[in-house]
Amino acid sequence: MLHAGTIDDALYGIATGINVHAIIADPQAFADAGxxxxxxxxxxxxxxEQIATDISAGSADGGYGVQNYSFIEPVLKIIARQKGEEVFTADGEVGVSAATVEEFFQRSVDLQSAGGEPDASVSTEIQAAGVEGSLPATNKGAMAWFWSNQLNAVQTASGRDLVLLRAPGESEFERTGEYFKPSMYYSVSAKSEHPEESQLLVDFPINSNAAGELILSDRGLPANTEVRAHVLPMLSDADKLSAEFVENLQDVVEDGTPVPPVGAGEVPDITSRINSDVLFGKITPAQAAEQWIDEVTKAIS
Known part of the structure; x- marks a missing residue:
């Protein structure tokens, strides 16, 4: 997690907490679909893809196997890392290939065609409905991609016991793709007139059990593993499950992702807009890949 706030061997930020992007799954939906x-x-x-398609086919109430994943880019980051690439390099450039971006969009098209995920209109409505309007939250689907700290909200809305699943493909390639994501950072200006006091201020929420008891998982699971262990008994059942999931990934996650360059904040909007065009058949996944790389490159230039 220190690496996640490091640029050119200098530490610029300390993660407030950590999450992983993973699949929230509804075991009851699996069972109902056989x-x-x-x-x-x-x-x-x-x-x-096959599991999602089988669930849709076996759901008597019209449920779906999985919610569309390609409105946002975290899954692309996982796929890229599995292939030895990064969406952004340490030098602040686009590091993912057009072939990988095309594959990212193509899987959505394939799932849509096979019935494993909803059609374009329904997928767009679900995306706009947010966490509590997601397929697992509304008992209308078996799987959806979320940050691990969102499990509690999805589970509460669903009224069912849900679980977290690792990304597919982690044993399929030469390396794994899952990564720990800082929820946000604590940083201190180099021009601060009170550097020592600022250090104390940052130290408190990161390393104090007392602060951990107040913050709990509001900023992701505590990055400090000792504080995390201290507050674990105080967390909700869903957050405890998230903590266990993250803990079990420590030997799977190989490294952190490079700090994204200035302009990377535009990537979610770019990805969402292009994905919409793909789902509605306005452009092909190959065209989407070229457009995505072109627009993202301009955004960070």
Missing amino acids: VEMPDDTTWTWDDY
Whole structure:
């Protein structure tokens, strides 16, 4: 997590807390469709597509296997890392290939065509409905991609016991793609007139059990593992599950992602807009990949 706030070997920010992007799954939806829960330590991307399609086919109430993942880019980051790439390099440039971006969009098209995820109109409505309007939250689907700290909100809305699954493909390639994401950072200006006091201010929420008891998981799971262990008994059942999930990934996550360059804040809007055009058939995944790389490159230039 220190690496996640480091640029050119200098530490610029300390993570307030951490999350991972993963799949929130509804075991009851799997059971109702007659589909077994996957072994998330070995399942592949093809397994993911097949399972989602089988769930849709087996759901008597018109439920879906999975919610569309390509309105935002965290899954692209995972896929890129599995292939030895990064969406952004340490030098602040686009580091993902057009082939990988095309594959990212193509899986959405394939799932839509096979019925594993909703059509373009329904997917757009679900995306706009937010966390509590997601497929698992409304008992209308078995899987959706979220940050791990969102499990509590989705589970509360669903009224069911949900679980977290690792990204597909983690054992399929030469390396893993999951990464720990800082919720946000604490930083101090180099021009601060009170550097020592500022250090104390940052030290308190990061390293104090007392602060941990107040913050709990509001800023993600505490990055300080000792504080995390201290507050664990105070967390909700869903947050405890998230904490265990993150803990189990410590030997799987190989490294952090480079600090994104200035302009990267435009990427979610770019991704969402292009994905909408893909889902509605206005452009092909190959065209989307070229457009995505072109627009993102301009945004960070």
